[in-house]
Amino acid sequence: MSNTSALSRKENIQKLTTTLYDLLVIGGGITGAGIALDAASRGLSVALIEQEDFASGTSSKSTKLIHGGLRYLKQFEVALVREVGQERAIVHKLAPHLVIPEKMLLPFTKGGTFGYWTTSAALKVYDMLAGVSGDDKRVMLSKSETEQEEPLLRKDILLGSGLYAEYRTDDARLTIENIKLASQHGALALNYIRAEEIAYDDQGKTVSINCLDRDTNTPISIKAKQFINAAGPWVDELRKKDQSLEGKRLFLSKGVHIVVPHKKIPVKHSLYIDTPDGRMIFIIPRLTVTYIGTTDTEYKGDKNRVLTNKKDVQYLLDAVNAMLPSCGLKEKDVVSSWAGLRPLIYEEGKSASEISRKDEIFESKSGLLSIAGGKLTGYRKMSEKIVDLVAERISESESRTFKECYTDKLFLAGGPFSDSQEVVLYVEKISTRIKQLGLAEYFAAYLVYNYGQQSELILDNLSKYKSGNIEVDLARAELDFGIKNELVITAEDFFNRRTGRLYFNIDTIPTVLDAIIEDLSDYFEWNVEKKINQKNIILERIKELSSFE
Numbered sequence: 001m002s003n004t005s006a007l008s009r010k011e012n013i014q015k016l017t018t019t020l021y022d023l024l025v026i027g028g029g030i031t032g033a034g035i036a037l038d039a040a041s042r043g044l045s046v047a048l049i050e051q052e053d054f055a056s057g058t059s060s061k062s063t064k065l066i067h068g069g070l071r072y073l074k075q076f077e078v079a080l081v082r083e084v085g086q087e088r089a090i091v092h093k094l095a096p097h098l099v100i101p102e103k104m105l106l107p108f109t110k111g112g113t114f115g116y117w118t119t120s121a122a123l124k125v126y127d128m129l130a131g132v133s134g135d136d137k138r139v140m141l142s143k144s145e146t147e148q149e150e151p152l153l154r155k156d157i158l159l160g161s162g163l164y165a166e167y168r169t170d171d172a173r174l175t176i177e178n179i180k181l182a183s184q185h186g187a188l189a190l191n192y193i194r195a196e197e198i199a200y201d202d203q204g205k206t207v208s209i210n211c212l213d214r215d216t217n218t219p220i221s222i223k224a225k226q227f228i229n230a231a232g233p234w235v236d237e238l239r240k241k242d243q244s245l246e247g248k249r250l251f252l253s254k255g256v257h258i259v260v261p262h263k264k265i266p267v268k269h270s271l272y273i274d275t276p277d278g279r280m281i282f283i284i285p286r287l288t289v290t291y292i293g294t295t296d297t298e299y300k301g302d303k304n305r306v307l308t309n310k311k312d313v314q315y316l317l318d319a320v321n322a323m324l325p326s327c328g329l330k331e332k333d334v335v336s337s338w339a340g341l342r343p344l345i346y347e348e349g350k351s352a353s354e355i356s357r358k359d360e361i362f363e364s365k366s367g368l369l370s371i372a373g374g375k376l377t378g379y380r381k382m383s384e385k386i387v388d389l390v391a392e393r394i395s396e397s398e399s400r401t402f403k404e405c406y407t408d409k410l411f412l413a414g415g416p417f418s419d420s421q422e423v424v425l426y427v428e429k430i431s432t433r434i435k436q437l438g439l440a441e442y443f444a445a446y447l448v449y450n451y452g453q454q455s456e457l458i459l460d461n462l463s464k465y466k467s468g469n470i471e472v473d474l475a476r477a478e479l480d481f482g483i484k485n486e487l488v489i490t491a492e493d494f495f496n497r498r499t500g501r502l503y504f505n506i507d508t509i510p511t512v513l514d515a516i517i518e519d520l521s522d523y524f525e526w527n528v529e530k531k532i533n534q535k536n537i538i539l540e541r542i543k544e545l546s547s548f549e
Helices: 006-018 030-042 078-094 116-130 143-149 171-184 232-241 310-323 376-398 420-437 442-460 470-485 491-498 506-524 528-546
Strands: 020-026 046-050 100-109 139-141 158-168 188-191 193-200 206-213 218-229 250-261 270-274 280-286 289-293 336-345 359-363 369-373
Touching: 006 188, 006 218, 006 470, 006 506, 020 030, 020 376, 030 046, 030 171, 030 376, 046 171, 046 193, 046 218, 078 116, 078 158, 078 376, 100 116, 100 143, 100 420, 116 139, 116 158, 139 143, 143 158, 171 188, 171 491, 193 218, 193 232, 218 232, 218 376, 232 250, 232 336, 232 369, 250 310, 270 310, 280 310, 289 310, 310 336, 336 369, 336 528, 359 376, 369 376, 420 442, 442 470, 470 491, 470 506, 491 506, 491 528, 506 528
Parallel strands: 020 046, 020 218, 046 188, 100 270, 218 369
Antiparallel strands: 100 158, 139 158, 193 206, 206 218, 250 289, 250 336, 270 280, 280 289, 359 369
16 A cells, blocks of 8 residues: 555554654645655655644645735735746646636725726736736726626726736645655655654754654654754744744734635635725635635634634625625625634734745754745745755765755646646546536536546546445545545544535535444444544534634
């Protein structure tokens, strides 16, 4: 079995504890996953550990856009806009089924953030910096043209709009596909391994990390020559364990998104709109739902339990209703939500929305490298920068040579596709099979945008399930794929980070939940108590995501 089969976990733990790795990465979000892929593909021996599931922190709770950072032009961060714009094109090329072109409409209104000339100029600069060409270049629309494009917009204040290109993604799927590709290049990545204590040699240099395997509640130790702390919002906690938390530190900003049925807000385009308090939020249609976000407020609570509250929901509803009043959204319309933390670098006197999204690397006396800040879009360049440092260190001490970074040429699993049009054609191909099976048509796009060409492996496996309910059989086939290829070991791994059902298909969960719990129990030999506990966790998560205090 592969390193990414949950059924190989016992053997992988044995390997993890008996190997001296070139590099141990702590943190299984998109940054850690990108680092593992970059390092392993260059020829370093790599292990990665994550205290929860992969992408369970910030990397499953973003706005799910691989975007060029238009809002950063307002802060004059020209270099940042240029870099993330260029990276956006690269990541789209590597996985066009996961990074999907999305036309974004930016309306300008009386008294709003942007006027015609500022919108036109900003979008033109944005296109130039991001290297946008062809049909993706911005188009300026008059008021009447905007009304035709998006009839729901409030007409009494509307002046016109700009139509430009963004790219929608699934951040958790992007993370797991980087993990899988890193594993194909020899990396060993495991979830539910928590770093507890750092061990040092006589010179005070880090030599190993004492950990807890949270799946079996067993202590283990992992040895490596170099260590990278890519723990996102938990970066400073590991720096504190290393007694190196000094100077710059993290500022945690809470971002909330809410999900409503698409019929409640049937927008024709993704929108980037003003809020009554002068910020801006996104409204993004996705299959059968539309999601809205985000907030940007300082957070000092429990990092392991970040929840959406009534105030968050009302803020987003008010913003939508102010610009699309005919929708008349109410709290009862919200079917799901997510709340996450942005690990920003603290800047004196700046609010959460004003703080730069640039990444930084911190090096301690023990040799521990920590990386924080940055954007989802920039994960590949962040990885390249810090792996350059690690490769240089090992080269100097051992006279070894490593390849230069070439992750811009490594296609993620589910592809390759030559372009977006080929993805569209593939959705049509899968749609034919979906209809023959009697599944709702949207499941074709759901499968392809999650799994790409791996969709056929899942559909080919359907025949062994005969529950009498095709939706249940599909979920079971997905679970089988997730356990054997994507290190799924809990119900929430499956319903949240691998399939996105908790956010985007929450109403499908009650139908399939019992079957999924039974299959997990069969694979991992759970007792009755664990089965009940796992089911209750999902029921509690549904409640947390869809009702607010």
